[in-house]
Amino acid sequence: MKKKIGVYICHCGGNISDYVDVEQVRKAVENEPGVFLAKTTMFACADSNQKEMVEDIAAQHLDGVVVASCSPKLHLITFRAVTERAGLNKYNYVHANIREQVSWAHSDNKPGATEKAIRIVKSAIAKVNRSESLEPVKVSATKAVAVIGAGVAGMRAAIELAEAGSEVYLIEREHFVGGRVAQFDDLCVSTETGKTLVTRLYDEVMKHKHVTLFTGAEVIETSGSVGNFNLKVKVVPRYIELRCKEHQLQDAIDVCPVQVPDEFNFNITMRKAIYHNYPSEYPQLPAIDIKNCTRCGECEKVCENINFDQKTEYLNLKVGSILLATGFDPYEPKRGEFGYGEIENVVTLPQFKRIMHYSKDKLMYRGKQIKHIAYIYCVGSRQVDGENKYCSRYCCTATIHSAVTAKNKFKDIYNYHFNRGIRTYGKQEVLYDESSRKGDIYLQSFEDAPPVVEKKGDKTIVKITDILTNNKELEVEADLVVLVTGMVPRKENSIAGLLKVPKGRDNFFNEIHMKLRPVETVIDGITIAGASQGPKNIMESMNSALSAATKSFSIVNAGELALEPTVAKIDKENCEWCGKCDEACPYSAFTKIEYNGKFIAEVNETICKGCGMCLPVCDTNAIELIGFTDKEVESMIDALV
Amino acid sequence: MEAGKVNNSPKILVFSTEKISDPAIDMAGLLKLHYPPTVYTIPVPCSSAVKPKWILHALEQGFDGVFIAADGTDCPYGESCTEKTAQVMTATQQLMKDKGIDPARLKMAAICSVCSEPFVKHVKSFTEYLKKPSN
Numbered sequence: 216m217k218k219k220i221g222v223y224i225c226h227c228g229g230n231i232s233d234y235v236d237v238e239q240v241r242k243a244v245e246n247e248p249g250v251f252l253a254k255t256t257m258f259a260c261a262d263s264n265q266k267e268m269v270e271d272i273a274a275q276h277l278d279g280v281v282v283a284s285c286s287p288k289l290h291l292i293t294f295r296a297v298t299e300r301a302g303l304n305k306y307n308y309v310h311a312n313i314r315e316q317v318s319w320a321h322s323d324n325k326p327g328a329t330e331k332a333i334r335i336v337k338s339a340i341a342k343v344n345r346s347e348s349l350e351p352v353k354v355s356a357t358k359a360v361a362v363i364g365a366g367v368a369g370m371r372a373a374i375e376l377a378e379a380g381s382e383v384y385l386i387e388r389e390h391f392v393g394g395r396v397a398q399f400d401d402l403c404v405s406t407e408t409g410k411t412l413v414t415r416l417y418d419e420v421m422k423h424k425h426v427t428l429f430t431g432a433e434v435i436e437t438s439g440s441v442g443n444f445n446l447k448v449k450v451v452p453r454y455i456e457l458r459c460k461e462h463q464l465q466d467a468i469d470v471c472p473v474q475v476p477d478e479f480n481f482n483i484t485m486r487k488a489i490y491h492n493y494p495s496e497y498p499q500l501p502a503i504d505i506k507n508c509t510r511c512g513e514c515e516k517v518c519e520n521i522n523f524d525q526k527t528e529y530l531n532l533k534v535g536s537i538l539l540a541t542g543f544d545p546y547e548p549k550r551g552e553f554g555y556g557e558i559e560n561v562v563t564l565p566q567f568k569r570i571m572h573y574s575k576d577k578l579m580y581r582g583k584q585i586k587h588i589a590y591i592y593c594v595g596s597r598q599v600d601g602e603n604k605y606c607s608r609y610c611c612t613a614t615i616h617s618a619v620t621a622k623n624k625f626k627d628i629y630n631y632h633f634n635r636g637i638r639t640y641g642k643q644e645v646l647y648d649e650s651s652r653k654g655d656i657y658l659q660s661f662e663d664a665p666p667v668v669e670k671k672g673d674k675t676i677v678k679i680t681d682i683l684t685n686n687k688e689l690e691v692e693a694d695l696v697v698l699v700t701g702m703v704p705r706k707e708n709s710i711a712g713l714l715k716v717p718k719g720r721d722n723f724f725n726e727i728h729m730k731l732r733p734v735e736t737v738i739d740g741i742t743i744a745g746a747s748q749g750p751k752n753i754m755e756s757m758n759s760a761l762s763a764a765t766k767s768f769s770i771v772n773a774g775e776l777a778l779e780p781t782v783a784k785i786d787k788e789n790c791e792w793c794g795k796c797d798e799a800c801p802y803s804a805f806t807k808i809e810y811n812g813k814f815i816a817e818v819n820e821t822i823c824k825g826c827g828m829c830l831p832v833c834d835t836n837a838i839e840l841i842g843f844t845d846k847e848v849e850s851m852i853d854a855l856v
Numbered sequence: 857m858e859a860g861k862v863n864n865s866p867k868i869l870v871f872s873t874e875k876i877s878d879p880a881i882d883m884a885g886l887l888k889l890h891y892p893p894t895v896y897t898i899p900v901p902c903s904s905a906v907k908p909k910w911i912l913h914a915l916e917q918g919f920d921g922v923f924i925a926a927d928g929t930d931c932p933y934g935e936s937c938t939e940k941t942a943q944v945m946t947a948t949q950q951l952m953k954d955k956g957i958d959p960a961r962l963k964m965a966a967i968c969s970v971c972s973e974p975f976v977k978h979v980k981s982f983t984e985y986l987k988k989p990s991n
C-alpha cells in the first residue's frame with residue numbers, strides 16, 4: 216500500500232466541471248487511504264499544471280499519482296511522462312476517465328455524474344495503492360509503412376516516409392494517381408494546375424527506390440497489430456502491357472465501341488471501356504475497365520499489347536504502420552435539391568470545373584453559351600436538417616476562384632453568389648476581394664431561407680430574400696446554376712471496416728484528439744491524413760500528410776516498440792501444471808518446467824502479449840496479469856460499488 | 857437485492873476492453889448518448905481475460921449486474937477470443953446458479969470500437985431488466 220498518493224481532478228475548462236462538482240469529488244477522496252494531497256485544476260494537461268505535478272512528486276516524494284480527467288487514450292501517456300520526469304516509475308500512475316465516461320455521458324444528470332466520478336476516482340486510488348514499478352516490454356517492428364490512397368495527401372506522405380528512411384507501399388485503388396486534384400485545372404491559392412502538381416508529386420514518388428506504387432490495388436484483408444500488420448492486397452490488371460506503342464493505344468481507344476459515363480468528368484461526358492482520364496496521365500498507360508468491356512476484340516486488332524490473359528494478383532505485405540489517405544467524395548445533391556437532376560442547367564461545382572475545362576473561347580454547356588452564372592453555396596454542408604452539419608472549408612474559396620477564372624478566361628461572364636456568409640479564411644480573402652472588385656454580386660441569406668431555383672418557361676430563375684439589402688426579394692435569370700457541393704466521406708470506404716477505424720460525428724475518420732493527437736486513431740499504429748479525416752484544401756491535406764508520415768515513421772523507425780509490461784505471472788506455489796493455460800494461449804508463451812519436485816508453467820515474457828486469455832482457465836487461480844491482479848481488480852470493484 | 861423490491865437505479869459493472877469496446881464507450885460520451893450513471897467500467901486487455909472470480913466478487917459486493925463488452929471477432933489477440941469469452945460466460949453462470957444468483961445478471965455482447973449506440977442500448981435494456989422486482 217502507498218503512503219503518499221497525489222490526486223489531481225481536472226475541470227477541463229468546464230467540460231468536466233460544468234456537470235461534475237469537482238470540489239465535491241476532491242473532498243470525497245482526500246481522506247482515502249494513502250492519499251497525501253488532492254487538488255483540482257483547470258487544465259491538468261496544461262504546462263503549468265504539469266510543472267506543478269513534477270514539483271509535488273519530487274518535493275513531497277509522492278509514491279503514486281492519479282489524474283481524473285479525459286479518456287486515457289488522450290492523456291495517459293502525458294501524465295506517465297510527468298511522473299517519469301519527476302523520477303517516479305510511470306507504472307505508479309493511474310488514470311481516471313471522468314470526461315468521456317462521466318461528464319459527457321451523463322451531462323443530463325449532474326448529481327449522478329458527480330457520484331459516479333467520486334467512485335471512479337476512488338477506484339483509481341485503490342488501484343494505485345497496489346501498483347508496482349515496472350519496465351516496458353520490447354517487441355520488434357517492421358520498418359515499412361503502407362500508405363492507402365495516392366491522392367496528394369498519400370503521395371506527399373509516401374515521399375516524406377521514404378526520405379526519412381522507411382520502406383513504403385503506396386496502394387491506390389484507381390489505375391491512376393492524383394485523386395481529386397487530378398480532376399481540377401486551375402487551383403487556388405496556387406499558380407500550379409492540378410495536373411502539374413500531381414505530375415510533380417508522381418515524379419518524386421517514382422524517384423524513391425523505397426516507394427513501391429501499386430495501382431488498381433486494394434487492401435482486402437488485414438491481421439496483426441501495431442509494429443506488425445499483415446495486409447492482403449488485391450491488384451487488378453490493366454490488361455495492357457507496359458511499353459505499348461503510343462499511336463496503337465490511341466487507335467485502340469478510338470475503335471472501342473463502348474460508351475459509359477465518365478466519372479472523371481463527373482458524368483458530364485462519356486468515355487470508352489479502354490481509357491485514360493487525360494493524355495499524359497500517370498502512370499502513362501491506359502487501362503481497360505473490365506466491368507464495362509464487352510470483349511468485342513476490336514482493340515486487340517489494332518494494338519498488339521492488349522492482353523486479356525493478365526490475372527488479378529494477390530500480395531501479402533507486412534508493415535509496422537498504416538497511413539490512411541483515402542480522401543473524400545463530392546456531395547451528390549438529391550434529385551430536386553435546388554432543381555438538380557430536374558432542371559438541365561443545374562450542375563455541381565466539380566462538374567462546372569470540368570465544363571470550364573472543355574470550353575474554348577466561349578463558356579458552353581449543352582450547346583448553349585453561358586453568361587449569367589448563379590452559384591448556390593453550402594449545398595450538402597452546414598445542413599440544418601441533414602446529417603452534414605459541418606462546413607466543407609474548401610468550397611467558398613474554390614467557388615470564388617472558379618468564378619474569377621471563368622471571368623478571366625471567357626467573355627461576358629456575370630457571377631452571382633448566393634451565399635450564407637463567405638468563409639475565405641486566411642490569405643484566400645484576397646481572392647474574395649478580387650472577385651468583388653471585378654463586379655461579382657454577392658447575395659446572402661440565413662439557413663432558414665435558402666434561395667429557390669425555378670423554371671419559368673425556358674428560363675431558370677434563382678430567387679432570394681437578400682439580407683444584405685434589408686431583405687429585398689431579388690431574382691437572377693441564370694444560364695447556369697452551380698451548386699457548391701461540399702465534401703462527404705468516400706462512399707466505398709470498406710477499408711475503415713477492415714481496420715476498425717472509428718468515424719466521428721461527421722462520418723469522416725476520427726483522430727484521437729483534434730489538437731493533441733491530430734493524426735492518430737485509437738487503433739494503435741494507424742494514422743490518418745488528408746480529406747479522409749474531414750474537409751481540407753490541398754495545403755491542409757499536405758500538412759496533415761506530413762504530420763501523419765512523421766507519426767507513422769516514429770512508430771516503425773526504431774525497429775522496436777516499447778509495449779506495456781502487461782504479462783502473465785505464475786504463482787509457483789499454487790501452479791500444478793495441468794496444461795490449460797498452454798492450450799488457451801494463442802502465442803505459445805508457456806513452457807512446462809520443473810520446480811521444487813513438481814511441474815509448473817513458466818511464461819516467456821517476450822512472447823506473452825498480455826491478453827490474459829490464460830487467466831480464467833486456471834483451476835488453481837495461479838495466474839495473474841500484471842496491472843490486472845486480483846487485488847487490483849477486486850479493490851477497484853469494491854471502490855465502485 | 858431484496859426480493860420483491862423495485863431497484864430504481866441498479867448498478868452495472870462493465871468489463872470493457874482497452875482497444876475495442878472502451879473506445880466505443882468513450883465515443884458514446886463524446887456523442888452525448890446518455891445512459892444511466894450507475895454503469896461503471898473497468899477496462900481489461902481482452903474480454904476473455906475476465907476471471908469468473910471477479911464477476912462473482914462484483915455481484916456479491918453489491919453490483920446488480922455485470923456486462924462483458926466483448927471484443928468479438930475484432931479482438932487484436934486472435935479469433936479464439938469469441939469462443940473463450942463465451943466459455944467464461946458459461947462457467948460463471950454455472951457458478952452463479954450454484955450460489956443461487958440469477959444467471960441473467962451476467963450479460964455479454966460484442967461491442968466493436970465504433971459500437972457506441974449498441975452499447976448504450978444494451979446497458980439501458982439491462983438496467984430495465986435489473987429494475988424488475990423479480991430479478
Ligand SMILES: Cc1cc2nc3c(=O)[nH]c(=O)nc-3n(C[C@H](O)[C@H](O)[C@H](O)COP(=O)(O)OP(=O)(O)OC[C@H]3O[C@@H](n4cnc5c(N)ncnc54)[C@H](O)[C@@H]3O)c2cc1C
Pocket residue numbers: 363364365366367368369386387388389392393394395396399401402403404432433434540541542543544545564565568609613616705708709710744745746747751752753754756
Ligand atoms: C470542386 C473542387 C475544387 C477544389 N479546388 C481546390 C483548390 O482550388 N485548391 C485547394 O487547395 N483544394 C481544392 N479542393 C480540395 C482538394 O480536392 C482536396 O484538398 C484534395 O483532393 C485532398 O486530397 P486527398 O489526397 O486527401 O484526397 P483525394 O484527392 O480524394 O485522394 C484520395 C485517393 O485515395 C484513393 N483511395 C480511396 N479509397 C481507397 C482505398 N480503399 N484503397 C486505395 N486507394 C483508395 C482514391 O482513389 C484517391 O486517389 C477542391 C475540391 C473540390 C471538390
